[in-house]
Amino acid sequence: MDTTLIAQYVLAGLVIGVIYCVMAVGITFIYSVMKMINWAMGEFYMIGGYLQYLLITLWLGPSRWYLALPLAVLGAGLLGMLIQRVLLRPMFVGQVERLDEYATIVTISLTVLFRNLAIVLFGPYQFSPRDYAPAVMLGPLPLNGSRLVALLGAIVLLGVFAVGTRWTWFGRALRAAAQNRLGALSAGINLPWVDTLAFGIGVGLAGAAGALLAPVFLVFPESGALSTVKGFEIIVIGGLGSLPGSIVGGLLLGLVESLGSVFFSPSFRDVYGFGLLLLILALRPAGLWGEQTREA
């Protein structure tokens, strides 16, 4: 088979893989701090896309998409923080029994709410913002400009995230909360506020992925569904609560999907990821980087 074609698919797989990483890092970050899974992650992706589209078309104009990006991310993040304050904080102040169940039901209800709210507000239509940049050539390989922007944006985001959680005071507080909530609390960290911010950052990442990919995968009420699927596949593959697992899982998934499409059939693209997932669950039930935890 043609090497250029394979290289083309590998490149496409890596680009998508990096975006998947952003989603997965958001999911796993929220999990590691709050010990809950946010099932509404894809809806924040969708909201990020809508915010980006609305900002571009109503206010900033298509040429200033780069100004809209941070605003869309901020909007999604703030909405997430509001939701955390109103709906999820009761989990941590002893008002709720069965935390897993509460968080699952609340976030699944949020998916229903946002998806249908999008239909009510904007209709079931697909909106497509203009490409962010013209196509470029990476050596012999052409790459769609929006995908390139999405790739670079995702790398920048992941870099900022990695630096922020590693070297800033606040990042340390977040990691402390992820490791040991009681310990973090006794070290004087304001846990309720850390939770709120962690949720905001996590869904902000999803919003960023949605805004970056708006011209590629378009903006519509169910646009988040597929990204939720991919995000969850990755965290199960990589291991819940593991950031390196999310990165490797994301790239792996992107590659497997791309190469599966070129070597087998593109129509089964979404099945390959599940194949990978089942394979890894069979070999390592807690995922590649997952901890083998014991039930207390």
Place this chain on the structure above:
Amino acid sequence: MGRADPRGVGGGFPGSGVRWAIAAGGLLLAALAPAALTDYPVHVLTVAWYYVILASSWNLIAGYAGLFSLAHHVFAGIGGYASALMVIRTGVPVPVGIACGGVLAGAAGYVIGALTLRMRALYLALATWAFAESTRVFVSMEYGITRGDLGLPVPRLFHTSSPRGYYEVFLLLAAATVAGLALLLRSRIGYRLRAIRDDEGAARAAGVNTVRWKRFVFAASSGIAGIGGAAYGHYIGLLSPVGMRFDEMALIIIMVILGGQRTLAGPVIGALLVETVSEALRAYGQIRMVLFALVVLGVMRLYPPGLAGLAREAARARRRGGSPSA
């Protein structure tokens, strides 16, 4: 908040006699209802009884046994496809097909239950969800057997699309489901399931074979869903992967939470209410789903016992001599 009823069976009302009287009265009313209604409302109620079956059986596995499965709608779909394909390919009578669909869905549930035995709550939810999504994708791609997204035409049970007759079938299935659950939860098995939910380690220490009963409850609830899904397919006359979308699972969850989790009456009230109200508001489009989601968020946040809990509290207040609104 989600307390188990001290008597074990989380019925809606105090006093066994009152509870039976209400159940019998409701059943009688439900049986007589079609006589006074035109075809369309009867159809809506038939579908509502279908959802009563799904919601009640999900309440068994998620509410009583604490296994938060997110594949319940897919077990119904598996039952539906299995039964339809049996009837189409081998020509067996429809009721036999429905029974086979139930058995097959139950077997699938047993396997999933066995695979997820060691998983903690969140992983179980993720694993069942992954199973559900991959099954849906597979069915929608698999044109050779299930005709994929084109949909599979299914022979109808009574060779007619009128809901008359089907209504009674679904009412009977729903009543049998609820009655079966009542008996099950009253038995030792019911106590074992609740013990596993509340503290698996302690249940094991007390001699409960947690492995066996977790697999059992997966098989039982999936089997019930499979029978419901199979009957539904032979009523609607068309199966498609749309019924396996996650929205369907979200709808079941909404029904159970709204009505009241961990009660027998809750899923019945929730399913009937959600289905009829959403039909009544059909003209207003998706705003009804927005409303349901908001109500569920409100219930979870402010009053987790749901409508059945509300009714129970009102009945208690009345028994104490206070007014029900107090």
